Amino acid sequence: ARAWYLSEPERDLAVALGLDPGAGDLTGAGVPVPSSHDPARFHERHRVERPFLLYAGRREEGKGWPVLLEAFAAAVSRGADVDL
8 A cells, every 4th residue: 555645744644643554655736827817807806906915725834824924914014015
């Protein structure tokens, strides 16, 4: 048996739960990138009116979530007009 893991924390969890088959690969995951995009349509569809930062990961320390929150808070305290 063999397992594929998308991240090291995922592999660590499998080991901790006793679910690791003993052999596995850390594969990660790809994200398809569209050939074109329409920013105006996105803003209209999602009712986005201000500049924004988009984070598309799990909200956990290993993914840098606390670092992002600190940087965002610092930017806003310096007067940045941006949403998260």
